[in-house]
Amino acid sequence: MKKQTVMLLVVLISMSNFLLSCGNNMNKHTGMFEFDSIQVNETVHLFSDTAKPACNLIVNFTYISQSSDSLIKDSLNKYFIATSLGNNYKDLTPKEAVKQYTDSYIREYREDLEPAFLQDQKDTRKEDGTDIDAWYSYYKYVSSHIQFYEGNLLIYRCRYEEYTGGAQGIYKTNYLNLNLKTMAPIHLDDLFVSNYKEALTDLLWNQLMADNRVTTHQELEEMGYCSTGNLEPTENFYISKEGLTFHYNVYEITPYIMGAVDITIPYDMMQHLLNDEAYIIKEIRG
Incomplete structure (x- = not known):
């Protein structure tokens, strides 16, 4: 009797682990998509x-x-x-x-x-x-x-x-x-608190200065940045585990010769701007 109880317990644990594993896989890839x-x-x-x-x-x-x-x-x-x-x-x-x-x-x-x-x-x-x-x-x-x-x-x-x-x-x-x-x-309004644009614009300028190792807006402008358009948050961005990358295509903020521009802002720098509904970011950061 004791042996049968032990065997039943082993089977139940194995089934639980299997179901938990399936559940984790389902959660990891919502939709279980295959691509072509x-x-x-x-x-x-x-x-x-x-x-x-x-x-x-x-x-x-x-x-x-x-x-x-x-x-x-x-x-x-x-x-x-x-x-x-x-x-x-x-x-x-x-x-x-x-x-x-x-x-x-x-x-x-x-x-x-x-x-x-x-x-x-x-x-x-x-x-x-x-x-x-x-x-x-x-x-x-x-x-x-x-x-x-x-x-x-x-x-x-x-x-x-x-x-x-x-x-x-x-x-x-x-x-x-x-x-x-x-x-x-997902739009920027879904991730950030209200009235975020001015503060986020400042972060974009600061990160662009850091990327180019300069300390003023004027130095960036002399290099050619913002000669074809203003630097402001764009909806053409993507989410990663490290931060948000804002992509500016040719002519949006730079002339053709400078090419496209990516500005990545780490989450730690904009944590104070993220709203409580930005759970999608929390999920991928683990």
């Missing part, structure tokens, strides 16, 4: 003539392919599509969205540029024989991926590059922080 990606690499010439200029579209779109909850999967994929491809495509499936985005890019390239190319080719060569093909060679790159996925937080990152003729192209990176408990994007 859709790739496009398509080159199309004006008038379908390989001797004419072309556009090149490259897409690498990451989406949720499997989840423990199909409603969560579909809702998040809408956010992914809107962030990467635009709101016009968010009600489509990932494959439909990428297909229509590709078709639209190619159609607009041809419709917009074919008439202008014929006229420019005629006028320019009549004047001086200049080759204008480079003006009509377009390029677009869209690549998204999961930057962070743990607990109730998922961070989605999308990189864009585009060239539409001229001296240089343009590029940018956008971040989307998603609260998997509320199924909604």
Whole structure:
């Protein structure tokens, strides 16, 4: 009898540990997502003539392919599509969205540029024989991926590059922080106390000065910072275990030659500004 009781106790403990382990795994990755990606690499010439200029579209779109909850999967994929491809495509499936985005890019390239190319080719060569093909060679790159996925937080990152003729192209990176408990994007107002912007702006200036080893705003401005826009908190940020990183794309606060700027503020520096609802930060900090 005693032996049977001991064996039963061992079985119960083992089952408890197993269930606890499953529960921890569920909590660690809300939604139990599996991810996949859709790739496009398509080159199309004006008038379908390989001797004419072309556009090149490259897409690498990451989406949720499997989840423990199909409603969560579909809702998040809408956010992914809107962030990467635009709101016009968010009600489509990932494959439909990428297909229509590709078709639209190619159609607009041809419709917009074919008439202008014929006229420019005629006028320019009549004047001086200049080759204008480079003006009509377009390029677009869209690549998204999961930057962070743990607990109730998922961070989605999308990189864009585009060239539409001229001296240089343009590029940018956008971040989307998603609260998997509320199924909604996380905004600065969700993390900070009211009237936080002025104090947070001061922290951004201070951190930027520290990053560049200067002590005044004027020194930063002489380097080129804030020559194209004011330094203020941006919604284009991402959450990490160490702090919040604010990402400023080209031309937002710096000229093209300086590139994009990241400013990371550690949590210890802004603890007094975080509100009581910023539980998502407490979770990932452990």
